[in-house]
Amino acid sequence: MNNNELLTGAFSEALVIDKSQVTNELQYNSIKEWDSVAHMSLVAALEETFDIMLDTDDIIDMSSVLKAKEILAKYDVKF
């Protein structure tokens, strides 16, 4: 499984949404499933999936799927 598929799976599982909804354009708080509570589950899922520890500033900045990819790139997770 490549990193795009892993990321899509993490978003889908953490937010309990269909994988087809996980697009670069999907934004935090744009759907009811991606609220602040779900955001913490998402962070945990991404950390577990990619075996990383996100900085607090990155958790706060993770405002979309595209932004998540940009942030993960800082942790050597390439897309």
Add this chain to the structure above:
Amino acid sequence: MLSSNLLAGKVALVTGASRGIGLAIVKRFALEGASVYMNSRSEGSIDELAKQISADFSADVQPLYFDVTDSNAVQKAVWSVAKKSGRLDVLVNNAGIMRDAMIAMSSDSLIRDNMAVNFEGSFYCSRIAARIMMKQSYGSIINLSSIIGTVGVGGHSAYAASKSAVIGMSHAMAKELAPKGVRVNVLAPGFIETDLTENIKSERRKSVIDQIMMGRAGTPNDVANVALFLASDLSQYVSNQVIGVDGCMVT
């Protein structure tokens, strides 16, 4: 003291653990079978102490050096515990300072120092520990406040504010983390014989002890015993509580 192995298999981190209440908690947890990371700020300062406690209690006690006011250092250190031990079950936010002064003589730096160590330090450690504990769906965070934070004492406005902040933070964290299986409680010690209180003049000391219905100052072990209860599964249905450890102090 007999062990009931109440913390067998648990991993605990105690901040400000080189002496006083923190050190007593480390020893109590070690006796009860926990693996304990004891924190101090000064690199190398508690290497020997950790070895000695490990030997005395046949336990795994390791030093962990970081400054609780440095959020980056806190994140790295707390995360390293989870990476090394595979989990973090108990966090005791004990590191603290007491900078007291009458309100008109409380400098900006005195206010900031109290808040930085007592409140911000506890927040930084809890912030990363909570993330680890939520993933486990298990954990206990024990925050050290003070009777001064619950009822106030003249000449301690900044210290009182910092310790009250710990209580407010803990109430909010407890509510946020309870659904995730993480408990948050506060210990509010009264007059405990530690380095913080050893320089109090005898006249003042007597007047304080006169306010304690049990007739004596507390010991670090008195606090450690309650910390053990909150750390262990004996308190698995207890969260969001502020527990005074003050010998029935009338204030």
